[in-house]
Amino acid sequence: MMLKSNNDTKRIHREYLIQLGKKYGTPLYIYDFEIIKNQYIKMIQAFNELDTFQVYYACKANTNLNVLKFLKNLGSGLDTVSIQEVKLGLKAGFYPKKIIFTPNCVSLEEIKQAVILGVRINIDNLSILEQFGGAHPDYPVGIRINPHIMAGGNTKISVGHIDSKFGISxxxxxxxxxxxxNTGLKIEGIHMHTGSDISDIKYFLQGSQVLYQTAIDIPNLDYIDFGSGFKVPYKQNDQKTDLSILSKSIVEKFQNFCKSYGKKLTLILEPGKFLVSESGYFLVHVNVIKQTTSTVFAGVDSGFNHFIRPMFYEAYHKIENISNPNGRFRFYTVVGYICESDTFGLNRKIAEIREGDVLCIKNAGAYCFSMASNYNSRYRPSEVMILNGKDFLIRKRETMKDILKNIIEIPF
Structure with missing residues (x-):
């Protein structure tokens, strides 16, 4: 499949977003698949000097089946962390060996399910490694190493430090x-992942040295997996991972390692947020403007039940008033309808917000819907994709039937 990047791709126009909000209702997730494609191509082109390079999409970022199918058709593999994600990947059409299953703190029984399904497996602790080797000595696996590196935009997304639950120290x-x-188990790959939102490439290079030092003494490997964690911009002039510098720093050292190792290995990267974050828009309707002694609140028809990153990670997401873009700028705290502290943006400078306006929250493609819940018994929202200039509903809005479907009523 010949991939061409559309460098002239522009963000979806606000009038189209408003039209989609009216058509499908709010709150509403919208994904521009052209941006996903361009991000994938950027990754491939950055490492085009390496003929054994492969991308495996970290699907926990966004598991909508249509996103998976789209990336599969582009040529991506799939990085999964649960047996349910593995099954979604298979349903999307991924070949089993193009799926890597890297769970943590799961039972041997869940890993045995992955064996039955025939996917690649990374094991990240000695207990399961020993049990697996006793039960399936002929099934090759990868090893997830903890490189003892503190990296990432927030302590909650830093997963490679010495006290992390992830990886073998x-x-x-x-x-x-x-x-x-003792078990005769064959190791086919070495894996690491240090965190998310990493802009300084020195952490990737430090981690790569750890992987090389570990891999050199393990015979007959097939791949080395650097994980991911690439930072994308969330606001104007924000930092991001420079792929061109990263690839130049990694490729030569990787090729030199392969020469020392005596075998050409596959280099795998597992981008999630990098591929899908910037494709996403989240539309919300302004229910009420409420002023206290010191704060003007814009209360919307959503909350951290739909979009938890600002509350959970203190993450910044740009918020725009697409109904009144030319209004006088004022300062607002944008809050949700959940019955506890529930803030999308604190003291933000936004074009004047009126009751009934539609706000657009940017970078909503990764770790947004995938972390949504039914807290306060609220329905999860719809998802829409934009592909080739057309919009398609790819997930229906929930109803009360969805809230109740698994409840078993007991007569009292």
């Missing part, structure tokens, strides 16, 4: 090797 490598010897 560097200090446990001798024990790991003894397990491999």
């Amino acid at each position: 560097l200090y446990q490598i001798p024990h790991m090797k003894r397990i491999l010897t």
